[in-house]
Amino acid sequence: MDMSSGDLNAPHSMGTTIIGVTYNGGVVLGADSRTSTGMYVANRASDKITQLTDNVYICRSGSAADSQIVSDYVRYFLHQHTIQLGQPSTVKVAANLVRLLSYNNKNSLQTGLIVGGWDKYEGGKIYGIPLGGTVLELPFTIGGSGSSYLYGFFDQVWKEGMTQEEAEKLVVKAVSLAIARDGASGGVVRTVTIDKDGATRKFYPSETLPLWHEELEPQESLLDILSTASPEPMIS
């Protein structure tokens, strides 16, 4: 009838908001959980923060298929590298492997990635690897379609040497703000915090997130509002 069912045969794309932030002692990676095919939300609780090794994780955006296959290859190579090296891989090596795949297949791949982790030589590190395969080591980076809405926010709020709690709060707030405005981002906020003791996953469903401009407190039903409100809650 009308055309807005979206293209259900469109490639799965993780519209996405992804963030990587360093703090005093490690890194925090954050992401939303929406995967869409056209306008349909194919998965409302996806996991876009993927493990490469015990101490290195990657945030995936863009084509779901491309980002998955790149992560799978890098995980495979890093596994062999760890065996050969006899100790945990460094974050830099992981990022470089991602770069090799992204750069050498730049005409076929459409995925923006953020590699983050902790190793004993350099501590917590974040590497941004956008389309094309550039690698940039950065104190923080944002990616995905939702990141457009966060440049001003980070320009204002970012500071070096935050505590773990400050960094986590910042990441959750930022993803939540992007979800509010980017139709391609949504669902829950996931974070992975990596420090010398390893990686910790956290999960923030929408009830735990703050309400932004023009957002209202969720209710069970209109019927509850009508029964508790004054006699004239309905307007004509």
Added chain:
Amino acid sequence: MNVSDSTPAMNNLMGSEADSQRTLYPYVTGTSVVGIKYKDGILLAADMGGSYGSTLRYKTVERLKSVGKHSIIGASGEISDFQEIMRNLDDLILYDNMWDDGNSFGPKEVHNYLTRMMYNRRNKFNPLWNSLVLGGVKNGQKYLGTVSMIGVHYEDNHVATGFGNHLARPLLRDEWHENLTFEEGVKLLEKCMRVLLYRDRSAVNKLQIAKITEEGVTISQPYALKTFWGFSAFKNPTAGAEGSW
């Protein structure tokens, strides 16, 4: 609404370039509207989002409006075109009132007027980029109909636009029955709106429900729905399958 569905490449087929104005593709759009008949009349639901492409730009857009004393209209699609439709409908009702003859346009008449408006624009290759739901009660007769941007129109016990066609109507086919109470109707619509909130990218968590009965029209204040994310599978979806989503 997929903006890429009607690209500039197609427009050479559609007549002279020196036209004053035509809607080629929508800019600010509203998503689904869902409507059902219930025991005492009609219930309509729509969220208050106005999307600008993939940006959720406006969050307090009223997409449900009353038309005269006996009808309500819900619109999805281009908001500026809906505002133009409302200007026409308000004029229509005004002129009807000016006759002062004791008659007033009911939902059937308004629906027919809308259908002609939409179809005639479509014939000129300059559509009003909307899908509309029109519901009302007059003299005890309940009426619920829909019109698309190309003039396809019909009435039914439950209707929806956009994504609502794919997500809400199956639920309604299963759970709608004659003589739903107001409470049952609201709960059913909320169920539909919640699914749309989960699965429609352009849905926004702020909605209104409109009720029309013989007594008149009421449109609720804006409110938000609770959503559920507490499945254990959601907490750790890739446990055991690292790299999947």
